[in-house]
Amino acid sequence: xxxxxxxxxxxxxxxxxxxxxxxxxxxxxxxxxxxxxxxxxxxxxxxxxxxxxxxxxxxxxxxxxxxxxxxxxxxxxxxxxxxxxxxxxxxxxxxxxxxxxxxxxxxxxxxxxxxxxxxxxxxxxxxxxxxxxxxxxxxxxxxxxxxxxxxxxxxxxxxxxxxxxxxxxxxxxxxxxxxxxxxxxxxxxxxxxxxxxxxxxxxxxxxxxxxxxxxxx
Amino acid sequence: xxxxxxxxxxxxxxxxxxxxxxxxxxxxxxxxxxxxxxxxxxxxxxxxxxxxxxxxxxxxxxxxxxxxxxxxxxxxxxxxxxxxxxxxxxxxxxxxxxxxxxxxxxxxxxxxxxxxxxxxxxxxxxxxxxxxxxxxxxxxxxxxxxxxxxxxxxxxxxxxxxxxxxxxxxxxxxxxxxxxxxxxxxxxxxxxxxxxxxxxxxxxxxxxxxxxxx
Numbered sequence: 114x115x116x117x118x119x120x121x122x123x124x125x126x127x128x129x130x131x132x133x134x135x136x137x138x139x140x141x142x143x144x145x146x147x148x149x150x151x152x153x154x155x156x157x158x159x160x161x162x163x164x165x166x167x168x169x170x171x172x173x174x175x176x177x178x179x180x181x182x183x184x185x186x187x188x189x190x191x192x193x194x195x196x197x198x199x200x201x202x203x204x205x206x207x208x209x210x211x212x213x214x215x216x217x218x219x220x221x222x223x224x225x226x227x228x229x230x231x232x233x234x235x236x237x238x239x240x241x242x243x244x245x246x247x248x249x250x251x252x253x254x255x256x257x258x259x260x261x262x263x264x265x266x267x268x269x270x271x272x273x274x275x276x277x278x279x280x281x282x283x284x285x286x287x288x289x290x291x292x293x294x295x296x297x298x299x300x301x302x303x304x305x306x307x308x309x310x311x312x313x314x315x316x317x318x319x320x321x322x323x324x325x326x327x328x329x330x
Numbered sequence: 331x332x333x334x335x336x337x338x339x340x341x342x343x344x345x346x347x348x349x350x351x352x353x354x355x356x357x358x359x360x361x362x363x364x365x366x367x368x369x370x371x372x373x374x375x376x377x378x379x380x381x382x383x384x385x386x387x388x389x390x391x392x393x394x395x396x397x398x399x400x401x402x403x404x405x406x407x408x409x410x411x412x413x414x415x416x417x418x419x420x421x422x423x424x425x426x427x428x429x430x431x432x433x434x435x436x437x438x439x440x441x442x443x444x445x446x447x448x449x450x451x452x453x454x455x456x457x458x459x460x461x462x463x464x465x466x467x468x469x470x471x472x473x474x475x476x477x478x479x480x481x482x483x484x485x486x487x488x489x490x491x492x493x494x495x496x497x498x499x500x501x502x503x504x505x506x507x508x509x510x511x512x513x514x515x516x517x518x519x520x521x522x523x524x525x526x527x528x529x530x531x532x533x534x535x536x537x538x539x540x541x542x543x544x
Contacts, residue, residue: 161476162436173421177435180427188420203392206403213396216434218381258380 120322
């Protein structure tokens, strides 16, 4: 399997975490994001939306990090961590439910904050404080739901770690580098869940590549 | 016992689930949650859906929310009945997932605020963010060009068969096509327009439109 991207990209990290959880060998083919190589025709032929990551596995080319993790998790369902609860259709549906919650409720809010505090300064612009404030508020409300949920289950989809948890990891890692880490740390169940996610061997292999930091808070 | 769908039949996310039920020939019961009176924010519904949105389902003891997760569960549970929505091989399923995720991350992120500003806000007597809508339309044009290119060499988004990847776009497309400017943007893109005309001709869409009072 070849993963095209850069280790500092949260979406690429999502795929790398999954590969490590499944003990699957892969080759990371660098794509220079600062030089906009992800907008070149050679990359657009793999992902017409011009975003990393892309995956090549024999004849299959895939983009969208969460479609890639689902593919890897299913192809290698019999080894490594059970990331999808595939043997029980109702448990598998609950994994999908909390994966959708990450995609629709958590990601838009946390990405908007990370974008302003990390990406925008890299482009030489100033963060928009109003966007940060609005999305911190949205994120807080989402994390209130998580706090209640994680008071009932150890992980989001139940008692085992699944893709529903994994998909949260890269942007949360970046978020914890900002001055707003209190949103996680002030919620005991969410904090315990996050600390558990950070203790996993796959995380310890991938987090060193998540190198960008906020220049302002 | 039939599955209960809590939602409003005119709302996009419940429609996603209803389309799945119709394609899979699954019997269902709609329990109306009135969005105009904010019933979805009341304590009784928050127990079903903690974000205060529709839809949610109850199927005996089994409860679920998030329309795309619900649709996927039923498409899997009834894999051998009705339309195959998920793809036939591991690789085909991955391509279906890919284009379904494109709907979440590229299409819905633009379609949703456009529909909110141009259709929902006027209904509620609220002011539309005109500047935002113009920016969103430009971005939507770029995204529709990518879809148009994909559909110029593929009958449907994931290949030669109708799948969840196409279905998941339909409720928002129904709303967008009622907006003149967007309707013209769609018609200006030959392959994309061909795809919309074909999928909106499906019996499931027509039955949904009847249910929704059109």
